Amino acid sequence: MLRFLGLVMLGAIIGAVAALLAVGFVAVVLWLNDLLLISPRSRMMVESPGVLVVATLAVPALGGLVVGLLHRGIPEQRPHTPADVIAAVQTRRGRLPARAGGLSAVSAMVSLGAGASVGQYGPLVHLGATLGSQVARLLRLGRSNDNVTIACGVAAAIATAFNAPLAGILFAHEVVLRHYALRAFAPVAAAALVGHVIATGVLERGALFHVADPALPAPWEFAVFLAIGGVGALLAGAYLHAILGVGRLSQALPVAPALRPALAGALLGLAALWVPDILGIGQETLRFATIFGAYGSGELVVVLLLKLAATALCLGMGFSGGVFSPALVIGTLFGALCGSLVSELTGAPLETFVFYAVCGMVAVTAPVIGAPLTxxxxxxxxxxxxxxxxxxxxxxxxxxxxxxxxxxxxxxDIQLRQRGLDLSAGRGRALLRNSPVCDHLTRDCVALDPVTRVAEAIGRLSQADHGEGHLVDRRGRYLGCVTLAELEAAREGGDGREAVGRLPLRQRPTLSPDASLWEAMQLLQEVTGEAIAVVDNADGERFLGVVYEASITRAYLRRSDEMRREEHENG
Known part of the structure; x- marks a missing residue:
């Protein structure tokens, strides 16, 4: 009980620190936006059009150059994102590097401050998760508690950013932990609650946007809301694939990775001369999109398409930031467009216009982050x-x-799948796929030279209490497997002096050194025997050792038991 209460208290402390970091992050971004003439308010105060043009063109490009240089200090040469948080938790690595986390946060701050069309919530989620991971490392907590502290940081960041503690709690469980264990709920809830109290009560942060009491929609409008969901899913898919497509295209460009964000910034600045609404987070655009008549239908189409293209360009070319804020803007613009079209078709002002904007918002954002309840x-x-x-x-x-x-x-999940971590089949398979089989590799087996006599081979297997031997030539190459029963049969048919290498060898599947526990489990369905040979095919089929079936099974059961205890223990 004391350990559980201690974890709850730790969650509250992480929530407080994460809330302060989140508020400080947003304050710096807003200050940079005003200083660098990115925010609409600061742009309205500029009297010289020439200064505004220069700032619009130069600031995103120079910001991209700084971002590219910052990324050179990260081992992967890219900013870390919520996908890295999910990978750390789902594979039970539970460790987020402080250096990469800090540089990613600074990179996101510069990206957002310079007007890149990226989001703030992804970086805040990663920042909170990194804080939770560092606290767990400092206190030398176990892997399960490490995952809980990461979730605490995530929940506090969401609760602070949106003034939505319940959403923060659910996001941490729905997207990051992907289970609802009672032992995790209380610390995560404490972190979200403390973060929310600090953001609203102490620092007096306002809500993202305010909606007055709207008129209730007619029953037939719910059919339109359903249709908005269906079309919104397609728009979300276009948004996802635009980001991924630009990312693939950027890899083929003859431009150094450190210079790609600068190129994206220059292109963004050119487009922003025409439509400045695409710069930055786009909170003002989002607020206006919920007001009937603030945008015409044609304006909504232009801003929507350009915002989607600008976000894909910035994220695909290497700017650091999230996908959620742009999705909010794109979705709200899409919903507002649907509401405008309905108004034009009915020929009457739409009193329920805000319903359309909000429905479009969730129809796009929920598929993008994979969190409909959040x-x-x-x-x-x-x-x-x-x-x-x-x-x-x-x-x-x-x-x-x-x-x-x-x-x-x-x-x-799509990004993680491209990196080799497929979560579509659940946490169990992902964990096994990231458990190297070499952890269970052993040389405690009978390796036979092909010239070994049958009788001698039988003696060695019997003395070692093994039922099979692995033929390895003098250059260390793996040739195959022979069982004790096959050797006994060969001795009965001869005098036992025949070389083992002359026998018909059983050709079994082998494992590579980088194989996972999941691959080994799958291979056991095809192999009958006590062990699977591990062979380095890149080094001339060099025999490295074996992995016993019993070791594979024990490791699988141990991993399964760890997940069961993590997901079902009460405290």
């Missing part, structure tokens, strides 16, 4: 409107399943 809770906590949340539920009902079937659970 998206709904954000709507409810931001607006306090049950009617708006119910309408958003209608959109999510179609948006998330359609997007998951067509594109994948989320952008994070």
């Amino acid at each position: 998206s709904l809770l954000i709507v409810f906590e931001l607006t306090g409107s049950y009617a708006l949340t119910t309408a958003a539920l209608a959109s999510v009902t179609l948006a998330s399943p359609i997007a998951a079937q067509l594109f994948g659970r989320s952008l994070f």
Whole structure:
């Protein structure tokens, strides 16, 4: 009980620190936006059009250059994102490097401050997770508790950023932990609550946007909300694939990786001369998109398409930032466009216009982050409107399943799959795929030279109490496997002086040194015997040793038991 209470207290402390870091991060970004003439308010105060043009062109490009240089200090040469947080938790590595986390946070701060069309919530999530990981490392906590402290940092960051503690709790469980163990719930809830209290009560941070009490939608409008969800799923898929496509294209460009963000910044600045709404986080654009008549239908189409293209350009070319904030803007613009079209078709002002904007918002954002429940809770906590949340539920009902079937659970999962970590089959397979089989490699086996006599081989196997031997020539190459029963049969058919290498050898599948425990488990379905040979094919089929079936089975059961205890223990 004391250890559990200590973990809850630790969660509250992490929540407090994460909230202060999140608020400081956002304050620095806003200060940079004003200083560098990126924010709409600062741009309105500039009297010289020439200064504004120069700032629009130069600031994103120079910001991209700084970002590219910062990324050279990260081993992967890229900023770390929530996908790295999910990978650390789901594979039970549970360690997020402080250096990479710090540089990624600074890189995101520069990206957002210089007007890149990226989001702030992804960097805040990673920053909170890195804090939780460092605290766990400092206190030398175990892997399960490490994952809980990471989730605490994530929950506090979301609760602070959105003024939505319930959404923070759910996001940490739904996206990061992917289980709802009671032992994790209390610390995560404490972190989210403390973060929310600090953000609202102490630092007096306001909500993302405010919605007055709207008129209730007619029953037929819920059918439109469902349709918005279906089309929104396709828009979310286009958004995801645009980011991934630009990323692949950037790899083929004859431009050094450190210079790609600068190139993206220059192109962004050119587009922003025409439509400045695409610069930065886009909170003002989001707020105006919820107001009927603030944008015409044509303007909504232009800003939506350019915002989507600008975000794909910035993220794909190496700017550091999140995908959630741009998805909020893109989704709200899409919903507002749907509301405008309905108004034009009906020929009457749309009193429920904000419902369309919010439905479009969740229809795009929920598939992008793979968190439909979190998206709904954000709507409810931001607006306090049950009617708006119910309408958003209608959109999510179609948006998330359609997007998951067509594109994948989320952008994070797609990115991890491209890195070799497939979470589509659940945590169990992901954990086994990231457990190297070489951890269970041993040379405690009978290795036979091909010239060894049958009788001698039988004696060696009997003395070692093994049922099979592995033939390895004098150059260390693996030739095959022979069982004790096969040797006995050969001795009965001759005098036992025949060389083992002359026998018909059993050709079994082998494992490579970088194989995973999951691959070994799959191979056991094809192999009958006591062990599987591990062979380095890159080094002339050099025999490294064997992995016993019993070791593979024990490791699988141990991993399964660890997950079971992590997900079902109460404290």
